Amino acid sequence: MVTLKSVAAEAGVSLATASRAFKDSNLLSADTQRKVVSAALKLGYDIPVQRKAQHTFAVVVPDSSNAVYATMMKSIQERAWSGRHLIYSADTGEDPLREIEILSTMGRAVDGIVLCSPRAGSSAIKGAVGATPTVVINGEVDPLPQILMETENGLHQAVEHLHSLGHRHIAYVAGPKMSWANTQRHRQIAAISESYSMQLTVMRNQAASTHGGLAAAASVAACGATAVIAYNDLVALGLEAGLRTLGMHCPEDISIVGIDDLDVAAIADPGMTTVRLGINDCGTASVDQLIKLVEQHEVTQQTTKLESQLIVRGSTARKIHQ
Template sequence: MAPTLTDVAKRANVALSTASRAFSDPDRLGPDTLRKILTVAQELGYSPAPRAVEPAADPALATIGVVVPDIANPVFSAFVKAAQGQGWHSRHTVVLADSDFDPGREREVIRHLRDRVDGLAVCSSRLDADEILGLCGRVPVVLVNREAAGADCIVADATEGLRQTVDYLTALGHRRIAYVQGSARSWSNTHRVEVIEALAREYEIDLEMLGWQTETVAGGTAAAARVVASGASAVIAHNDLVALGLMTGARALGVRVPGDLSVVGMDDIPFAAVSEPGLTSIAVPLARAGELAVELLGRAVTGDRQTPRTLRLPTHLVVRTSTGPLGARPLAGIREMA
């Protein structure tokens, strides 16, 4: 079996991303580190996969790959549409791949695209950042909703949106709040858990941290009984699809939204405004992230590669009718039944 970049990184005792930069952007490494990696690569007989097409000097010829976990989720559809729009404006060709939340498929997709595109935008990956950078090799990459040192990253910072949410819910009298997590592999979920746990301590509220769910309507419906059993009077869901499923599941259990249970989602997808009741949601500017990702990659493929940085996009609360004051009817009886 031919040696891989992972083999080189292990033998040289460096991170996979560091080994990748030895071949993709050696000027960022110190001379000793670069020499060690190249020496190990030579000893192992490793050579990076050649690109099928050299990066285009003319931005009109640049092709940019966009990888998302689920194109059926409206928030990722918005990301892709914005990326396509920016590509059209900048005369780039944008191609799309859907990994279906499958890390194995995501690896295959990146391997397939890296020799066919001039830049890659990888959104809400289920892979470790170092592995993504290693897979991309020489190809410029922007990580979206995944933060990593030494890479261009665009993240939706949930801090302000969650702070507004907790402040709003506590003002309505809610002191026991549940959070329904998304995927264990999701950087966004990890970030949101850290923020809401800190806010729970700051606001001195009881926080019920519920386990991971598939980030779909069905996942939210499945979590409804656990939310009700927790005794929480309000719940924040990892995303709007989960929140919509929670409302459906709660109604099936005889729980009124928002009379017995206030529900908050995250993403502010179009369905949030037309659901019944209207879903209170934290707006996440993923469309803006799509524009920025293509803009950054457009600069990189024409040689304008700057020091890697992380761009943080703010979030904010959008209040609708799925939230209301703490209800008069307690959930204790329902919790005993569940």
Template sequence: MAPVREDARSGPRHVASVCHFCHDAAVPPPRRRATITDVAAAAGVAASTVSRAFTRPGRVNHATQARIMEVAAELGYAPNPAARALESGRTNTLALVVPDVTNPYFAGVIKGAERATATAGLTLVIADAQENPATEEQIVTRLGPAVDGFVLTASRLPDDALRRAAELNAVVLVNRAAPGLACIVSDFDTGARQIVDHLASLGHRALVYLGGPAESWSGARRWAGLRAAAQQAGMGATRFGPYTPTFASGPAAADAVLAAGATAVVAHNDILAIGVMTRLADRGVVVPDQVSVVGFDDIFGSDFCHPPLTTLAERTEDAGARAVETLVALGPAGRADRDVAPRVLPTQLVVRRSSGLAVS
């Protein structure tokens, strides 16, 4: 409540509270950002020389270059990115597009890409395609003139759309392959065999795969690997779905598994697998005593759920970093090349308590 001051003529009246520290302190005006002209004047050179010192340092005398950089640091000058882009034709900015920024799988890709971008002295912008191919294509079209290239992670775009994008910007794919485009992919064939061998060793004679989005390249590769490995091991393999790779899709997927009487389930990703386990627990089904559950990705938190999830780990940070390094090597003029070979990163099965002996 505001303090009350007694006035001899008019009686008590309220006075607004004032913070004397804030009231008395002088607020300094915002400092004007130093310009290239300021640096040139202080260094005793032409503005064009300052410009070359930042954009083409090899064309400036060593001593002059050092003096310009010293003065720029003292004045707090930094080149205007937009102006540099107009002059050089490069924005020094890369774009990373992911299908769902809330999916923990992509946190590793983002972290690796950000680290590699910073090392290269570039800026990274991140866009969320919302699991929608049309949205992804709009992002690529809209950001194209503003960036030097794209890292498209788990892209849902068809091959022809990816090639159109690569004709305008350098493009590198993560967990997606398309003819002629540089890509970083996980070894799902070996990983799928690890999963099947693990379940077979526990006595399971068949598995159900809960498939992800129909447009998911990695989902198709996972299923192809599981089906081939199961056939070699003499196991049955059935695919259900597609399911949205979210926790909310778990109940419907779990109900389908129970209706089929499956003893072993492999989910498209860990989030879906955790949603399945939650639904099974709600229905009184014990994991892994009655149903074994395996996921893909080894996301943060997959070892915190109950029971901890058996899952195929991928090198997501490594994938993000390698993708940016490849994009930088391509340069903004990178174009599709039919001789490009995918870079395959290893996978490893992490066995936890969600998988166990088959029901006899």
């Protein structure tokens, strides 16, 4: 018969740690939890089943079809499962009124909420969640704790990169008008491009999708910019496709930079130069923060910022046309 002691030895952890993996997994890191469970499965250990979830959490996103939120949801589910917490998800469809209604309804049925990229105003959100412990991802809703995927460092690297390639006129394809991330990215790009004495043309707000990029292509082609930074990778990929239909090729005629570093950015042709964000870390951090709120009524850090980094691929090149 396989014992817990055997599992601990296989996983290379103490007996106490192995025990916590099946009883108090919130006290362990996700990697340690995974290591113990993998050892148990390998040895055929009879894993004790928890019949009831410890907590139920709601995760509210503006668009579940967006790969960013799908990736984030996976990391949230992974971290929550290690503590045997149950996750419910809801899609607001980018509608602030629906967002408030969902928050009001789900807030009464769950122990805590992770609100991703809110579209409604702060006062409305605070009124909707009431006393329900809530963590906000990529949004500023004081005094709720926030996990922010900061883009300033990566965008500074992106503008510097384009400047070094000879580009002096860049465009920014804006994302959803009510997006906190869009507001931050617009402000940061404007300030950084000014510091490099580069001309910036800001395109109108678009959906955070390939369709948004396709819709912006004609305006980008007409504005005269030799490089463009898109709200996210999906917009960047849609933009690249739209420009191709107009006879402009990336990077020969125009350089394109995305934001997020989704898997699809790496396998695009050409590979998409992009600003990598801590999407997985963001999901994990939000669950850890929410658990502390629910169980300890403790906010260890009001705002957690995750840094960004430029990843250079084939979609940016030296400016060769006047």
